[in-house]
Amino acid sequence: MCLGIPGQIVEITDESRLMAMADVSGVRREVSIAPVLGAGMTPGDLIGEYALIHVGFAMAIIDEQEAAETLKALEGLGEAQETLEAMAEGAKALEERA
Amino acid sequence: MRYVEEFRDPKAAKGLLAAIDRVVDEIGATAENPVYIMEICGGHTHAIFRYGLDKLTPAGVEFIHGPGCPVCVLPMARVDECVELAEQEDVIFTTFGDAMRVPGTKKSLLQAKADGADIRMVYSPLDALELARRNPEREVIFFGLGFETTTPSTALSIQQAAREGLTNFTVFCNHITVPPPIKALLDDPHMVLDGFVGPGHVSMVIGTHPYDFIADDYGKPIVVAGFEPLDLLQSVLMVLEQIRDGRAVVENQYARVVPEHGNPVSLAAIEDVYEKRPSFAWRGLGEIDESGLRIREKYAAFDAEAKFGIGYGAEVERSVEEPEGCACSQVMTGRIKPTGCPQFGLGCTPEMPLGALMVSSEGACAAYYQYGGGRAAVEAAE
Numbered sequence: 083m084c085l086g087i088p089g090q091i092v093e094i095t096d097e098s099r100l101m102a103m104a105d106v107s108g109v110r111r112e113v114s115i116a117p118v119l120g121a122g123m124t125p126g127d128l129i130g131e132y133a134l135i136h137v138g139f140a141m142a143i144i145d146e147q148e149a150a151e152t153l154k155a156l157e158g159l160g161e162a163q164e165t166l167e168a169m170a171e172g173a174k175a176l177e178e179r180a
Numbered sequence: 181m182r183y184v185e186e187f188r189d190p191k192a193a194k195g196l197l198a199a200i201d202r203v204v205d206e207i208g209a210t211a212e213n214p215v216y217i218m219e220i221c222g223g224h225t226h227a228i229f230r231y232g233l234d235k236l237t238p239a240g241v242e243f244i245h246g247p248g249c250p251v252c253v254l255p256m257a258r259v260d261e262c263v264e265l266a267e268q269e270d271v272i273f274t275t276f277g278d279a280m281r282v283p284g285t286k287k288s289l290l291q292a293k294a295d296g297a298d299i300r301m302v303y304s305p306l307d308a309l310e311l312a313r314r315n316p317e318r319e320v321i322f323f324g325l326g327f328e329t330t331t332p333s334t335a336l337s338i339q340q341a342a343r344e345g346l347t348n349f350t351v352f353c354n355h356i357t358v359p360p361p362i363k364a365l366l367d368d369p370h371m372v373l374d375g376f377v378g379p380g381h382v383s384m385v386i387g388t389h390p391y392d393f394i395a396d397d398y399g400k401p402i403v404v405a406g407f408e409p410l411d412l413l414q415s416v417l418m419v420l421e422q423i424r425d426g427r428a429v430v431e432n433q434y435a436r437v438v439p440e441h442g443n444p445v446s447l448a449a450i451e452d453v454y455e456k457r458p459s460f461a462w463r464g465l466g467e468i469d470e471s472g473l474r475i476r477e478k479y480a481a482f483d484a485e486a487k488f489g490i491g492y493g494a495e496v497e498r499s500v501e502e503p504e505g506c507a508c509s510q511v512m513t514g515r516i517k518p519t520g521c522p523q524f525g526l527g528c529t530p531e532m533p534l535g536a537l538m539v540s541s542e543g544a545c546a547a548y549y550q551y552g553g554g555r556a557a558v559e560a561a562e
């Protein structure tokens with residue numbers, strides 16, 4: 083949960099709430115782009131960009147090479163797999179019925 | 181050099197290790213009289229063990245593992261309060277998975293879930309928000325845990341809940357901040373610390389200036405680092421060079437991700453939603469001034485402490501006792517290695533953790549256990 087994971091922003095899903103779909107290692111996950119939306123930017127400007135994503139929030143724009151190297155480092159630590167599992171858990175939690 | 185071939189660029193790693201050797205010699209540091217470098221972030225602790233950096237660097241460098249693993253410093257009392265919140269009627273308690281196995285005085289969240297409480301692991305506070313939207317008849321509580329990397333996400337979620345007028349979403353805020361425990365450790369007369377490797381992703385949010393006091397007031401070097409093994413080696417070298425040259429400044433090895441002034445949107449959200457608590461308890465370290473955050477009065481409707489009367493907002497004072505035989509506080513302050521704890525690998529394993537340092541892969545004990553050969557590490561250390 084402490085280390086971010088790189089993802090590519092592929093689509094804006096909710097302009098008003100600043101939500102976008104990100105591709106994280108082949109898994110699609112909706113994330114907030116609020117932290118990386120600089121002054122004078124529109125959400126659409128972020129499509130195609132890579133971001134470091136922390137618990138569902140894009141926190142920094144990084145370049146493609148940095149994204150690839152960060153992902154490799156995370157895989158080496160087993161953190162990438164952990165994050166993807168956490169995303170799957172999160173999706174499951176929404177469907178669960180008490 | 182057991183692991184160097186695994187590095188992204190083994191040649192660069194060897195070059196950095198040779199440079200580290202040289203500077204350690206120039207400083208005159210030895211196994212008996214080493215340079216003590218604290219890596220603050222648990223992610224760095226994990227990477228150091230995973231890549232055997234503690235073994236690859238010369239004996240004159242000693243890593244002290246810092247308090248930067250939020251799960252590890254979570255007091256038992258907070259876990260008890262989570263269980264208490266979760267076991268109320270009509271509550272969905274949401275948490276990052278990391279917190280599930282942290283032992284409380286009676287049970288962990290995992291055990292509470294097995295006992296029937298509706299506890300759900302989420303990836304993001306956004307998942308908790310969505311649960312609140314979908315279950316208007318239930319109270320959805322999110323366990324806000326972590327340092328400045330997760331703090332803005334909770335703040336932005338609370339702001340969003342306020343915009344939507346949600347009335348069934350609250351946060352049990354246990355967010356903590358990195359600089360105060362560093363100050364506490366520097367003020368501890370028993371601690372010997374010569375320099376720091378600073379956290380990368382925390383700094384991405386807060387920038388590098390919150391560490392100025394380490395250099396300016398305490399005269400210690402700090403280098404903000406990425407968590408790739410090469411980043412870490414380079415940062416260690418930068419710390420050592422400062423020590424050799426008698427300099428103490430804040431340097432940023434991870435400038436490709438960490439802006440000097442942090443992330444403005446996140447900082448604004450943190451400032452809007454939270455204020456500092458006068459003091460906050462850390463497992464193993466005790467109460468530390470202004471080290472925790474609470475939700476401001478104007479967002480009280482989203483504050484689980486205020487709504488349910490639990491936690492620091494409650495009447496009952498809770499003691500923060502550690503389990504019998506656990507040496508977490510000594511490990512946490514660098515006084516002993518994990519292998520020096522009598523419970524290590526016996527009463528305390530990653531499967532059945534007794535202390536919190538064994539719960540997450542970012543905890544020093546779990547990292548020692550995972551990469552050091554479990555209980556065998558004790559014999560090896562002797």
Ligand code: SF4
Pocket residue numbers: 505506507508509511518521522523524525528529534535536537538545
């Ligand atoms: S081995 Fe377990 S009990 Fe001992 S210090 Fe580590 S976490 Fe604490």
